[in-house]
Amino acid sequence: MTERKDMPEEIGARLELEWRSLLEAIAAPERSPLDLPPDRRMAVSRVALLAQLEEVREEWKALQSLVDEETSGRFANAAWTLKDLLAHLASWAREFGSEIATASRKESFDYAIPFAMSVLGPNEWNEREVQSRKERTLEEIFREFDEETARLQDLVVEMEEPVLYQPAPFPLAPSGNQRERLPVPPALLVSGKCLHDRYHFAQIRKLLDRLRE
Amino acid sequence: MMEVKEEGPSPLENRVLRARARGEMSADAAFEALFREYRRIVASWLAVRVDSGSVDDLAQDVWLIFYGRFRRWEFGTEMESAEARPVLSFLFRTCQFVARGHQRLARSRRSDPLEKVEEKVAARGPDTLLRELDAAKALSLARRVCPEEELDVLLAKLAGMSAREVARSLSITEAVVDHRYRDALARLRSKLKVGS
Numbered sequence: 001m002t003e004r005k006d007m008p009e010e011i012g013a014r015l016e017l018e019w020r021s022l023l024e025a026i027a028a029p030e031r032s033p034l035d036l037p038p039d040r041r042m043a044v045s046r047v048a049l050l051a052q053l054e055e056v057r058e059e060w061k062a063l064q065s066l067v068d069e070e071t072s073g074r075f076a077n078a079a080w081t082l083k084d085l086l087a088h089l090a091s092w093a094r095e096f097g098s099e100i101a102t103a104s105r106k107e108s109f110d111y112a113i114p115f116a117m118s119v120l121g122p123n124e125w126n127e128r129e130v131q132s133r134k135e136r137t138l139e140e141i142f143r144e145f146d147e148e149t150a151r152l153q154d155l156v157v158e159m160e161e162p163v164l165y166q167p168a169p170f171p172l173a174p175s176g177n178q179r180e181r182l183p184v185p186p187a188l189l190v191s192g193k194c195l196h197d198r199y200h201f202a203q204i205r206k207l208l209d210r211l212r213e
Numbered sequence: 214m215m216e217v218k219e220e221g222p223s224p225l226e227n228r229v230l231r232a233r234a235r236g237e238m239s240a241d242a243a244f245e246a247l248f249r250e251y252r253r254i255v256a257s258w259l260a261v262r263v264d265s266g267s268v269d270d271l272a273q274d275v276w277l278i279f280y281g282r283f284r285r286w287e288f289g290t291e292m293e294s295a296e297a298r299p300v301l302s303f304l305f306r307t308c309q310f311v312a313r314g315h316q317r318l319a320r321s322r323r324s325d326p327l328e329k330v331e332e333k334v335a336a337r338g339p340d341t342l343l344r345e346l347d348a349a350k351a352l353s354l355a356r357r358v359c360p361e362e363e364l365d366v367l368l369a370k371l372a373g374m375s376a377r378e379v380a381r382s383l384s385i386t387e388a389v390v391d392h393r394y395r396d397a398l399a400r401l402r403s404k405l406k407v408g409s
Binding site: 011012014015016018019022023026027028029030032033034041042043045046047048049050051052054055058062065153157158202 | 241244245248249252253254255256257260261268269270271272273274276277278280281287306307310311313314315317318321350351352355367371372384398401402405
């Protein structure tokens with residue numbers, strides 16, 4: 001048998017042929033999320049949560065390669081530098097990690113985080129957490145966020161199914177009163193953490209784009 | 214629901230997003246058009262990465278994640294290029310993350326009875342599975358022998374993503390995309406030769 005010297009192009013063509021066959025043969029789901037009732041259109045399966053946390057960690061890694069000491073000192077908004085904003089994300093990664101860990105142990109919370117809806121966030125808590133990280137290096141801040149988000153991934157894997165999806169009174173309380181906390185399923189809290197991260201990532205990307213111009 | 218017909222050189226996605234950005238299409242109509250356009254690609258990407266019994270569930274995860282994101286979709290500067298397909302890029306990345314999540318979960322559930330997996334596989338029907346397996350010998354080999362970063366590039370290129378789109382999705386340079394693609398092909402070539 002003579003040896004067939006496949007060129008990369010031939011392998012590429014063969015793969016393309018197989019790919020097209022796969023596309024024709026695959027039994028792709030016909031039902032789109034629009035066919036589901038509106039209350040079931042949230043991506044909160046365990047795999048979806050892990051995927052969203054993975055996405056957040058990848059984006060964080062990408063940002064780490066773009067932010068240096070100089071850029072981190074630029075103002076991201078009227079009050080915070082970019083480093084402060086990163087510290088804000090790290091502080092929430094730690095808080096969410098701690099809250100989900102507590103929920104997975106089926107323990108309750110002995111504190112509340114006042115969250116006034118009208119000012120888009122628990123300003124006092126945010127400021128205190130950012131200030132407590134002032135002396136940390138950028139590297140420490142990046143590491144804290146990543147380690148805490150990785151911890152959340154482990155918790156999502158390990159948590160018992162009923163605990164992950166059953167509403168529990170987490171510390172966020174619109175009035176600051178411990179007895180008036182919002183009951184949320186841990187799965188939604190994890191999803192909310194990713195939403196919060198992505199919101200700020202978009203801001204950081206825009207800032208970095210502006211600085212490059 | 215408004216229908217978008219294939220016309221001209223720009224991909225359907227681009228026309229859907231432009232129509233959506235101009236307010237000529239509702240979010241749901243645009244979503245549905247994109248779902249119809251890409252559902253086979255998403256399922257195929259997943260079929261190469263995970264066991265066939267999990268493809269349907271994971272595809273649903275991918276589409277639900279995209280559904281949530283599309284409600285707040287920002288029509289960025291990349292839309293200025295007629296060839297831009299940010300949704301395809303997003304779906305590509307999401308398939309990657311979903312597959313990783315699935316694998317992570319599978320690693321922690323190794324003690325699960327194998328019958329569960331077999332039941333799911335059987336539910337899809339033997340004919341479908343055979344067609345998929347038969348159609349994907351080299352692809353299956355790619356999954357086994359290529360490192361994840363090479364497989365990522367290979368699958369993206371097979372679905373027609375440009376080197377630029379792949380580079381942006383993976384946060385790497387176009388040169389690295391090209392390098393990984395060639396490495397993957399070289400790896401497959403050598404394995405196929407050994408196996409022939």
